[in-house]
Amino acid sequence: MTNWIDISTSQHQLKLFNGSQLLKTYPIGVGKMLTPTPTGTYTIINKHPNPGGPFGVLWMGLSAPHYGIHGTDNPSSIGHYVSHGCIRMYNHDVLELSSMVSIGTGVLIRK
Template sequence: MSLRIAVALAATFGAYLLITTEAQARPDLVDFQGNYSPGTIVVKTNERHLYLVLDPSHAVRYPVGVGKAGKQWAGVTRIDGKYRNPAWSPPAEVKHDKPSIPDVIPGGSPRNPMGVAAMTLAGGQYAIHGTNVPNSVGGFVSYGCIRMLNADISDLYQRVSVGTTVVVSR
């Protein structure tokens, strides 16, 4: 087998794994205990999971990427906006750390860190959003945002509305 064919096969197989992993992303229905109203989003940073509470005993669970060391936060907020394919402007802290980053990355761009959808959180510069880097989900990777697989943010986006309570705990 020539090197060119081997490289083409490897690239095709790698793209297939990326597509099937993303396509197969499915939230889990899990037992969940806590004093939260149905419809509340609970993010457990140390677990790197987001839960959408369904009833007093069950939730839908999604894997998430969360704030890296020194960028984590905890508190109660709410969703104050929902956006499909949003453009993204880096906050001042990101721009300071990465001065070469563009001032605006258009929605739909593969370089846009928001992925296919974002839900902004009241009281800050944070959002629950998708990602175009699926292998970052499950890690301590962001400046405080909650990062989800694009398939998962699309699912959650349809299940919640502006005003939904979001509880972030460590």
């Protein structure tokens, strides 16, 4: 079985699965009304440590251009509709998640 990610924008949750087994649930921040997080099925296409700016300690780019899963320099934004469409995580959470997924990992984003 391979790991994959399920993101619920309405529940502000990112869940990591191995096959059908839930491994971990993380709180997230997602896109605001004018810049919503895109729904659909994507893959992780790259990882960049220390991207700088508001992206926290790590950026994982998605196959949806300009969107990614990343850390944040504003931890109080987690659990809210705050981003320009990206998925924000606490820095320690995004580092943990990154250690458990590889480039090519599937990401399902839904409401």
